């Protein structure tokens with residue numbers, strides 16, 4: 301393991317903070333710290349200027365941190381960005397404290413070091429935070445977990461397809477809540493490898509996780525989940541709908557993108573159901 305870690309500190313307008321956090325997650329940050337005006341002022345900690353937040357992202361290697369810095373500079377040209385190298389000694393505890401377990405319906409999802417304290421009456425999914433998205437605590441993931449919980453309660457044995465599986469968290473949740481066939485796909489080979497590891501670690505080894513494109517996935521599914529970004533959902537809409545028998549659950553969509561995504565799926569014959577929202581993130585539920 302490296303003797304140092306990298307911290308990327310970004311001073312940014314408050315309203316852009318959430319989008320920046322997602323960009324940093326996507327760029328491979330292992331943990332994030334957000335300082336805004338609602339948090340208590342800690343001695344020695346620099347506080348954000350009026351109307352701004354400070355987002356600190358932690359990285360294990362310089363190459364990933366530098367490409368994240370370049371991506372932030374390109375998409376947020378007014379942000380002030382500092383990249384620092386820090387000694388490693390406090391690293392594990394510092395970033396570990398940023399990963400939170402969540403409870404959604406019958407599910408508990410969290411990191412290994414919190415598993416002991418998971419409530420006994422919950423279905424437990426343990427995800428070691430690595431380079432794939434989906435530790436459970438992001439609003440888009442927890443919105444989908446709630447939909448999986450609800451759908452599986454009403455449709456035991458249902459088949460499930462999870463497009464953009466990341467850590468595999470939604471696929472694992474579906475299986476643990478009684479799904480029949482579960483297939484997960486991701487176009488990132490690192491995610492596929494990690495999702496397979498997570499399936500083994502969570503005693504759901506029979507999940508079919510691969511890098512296959514949707515055209516290569518056989519059959520149709522009672523529930524199709526896709527927590528990807530809005531533009532990708534629109535692009536993949538015909539392929540996603542073709543795989544659905546009954547229900548589709550889409551996430552990764554910001555409130556202002558909802559109508560465009562809904563329109564793309566309506567055009568393909570889907571009916572929009574109630575859905576859900578957490579902060580700026582919406583979940584779109586559809587019936588085929």
Ligand SMILES: C[S@@+](CC[C@H](N)C(=O)[O-])C[C@H]1O[C@@H](n2cnc3c(N)ncnc32)[C@H](O)[C@@H]1O
Nearest residue numbers: 433434441464465466486487488491527528532
């Ligand atoms: C926001 S993460 C969701 C992870 C997990 N399903 C969750 O809900 O937490 C989106 C995932 O979609 C994958 N992805 C992005 N574009 C994709 C595409 N065109 N086909 C398949 N997977 C894609 C990314 O690699 C990433 O793992």
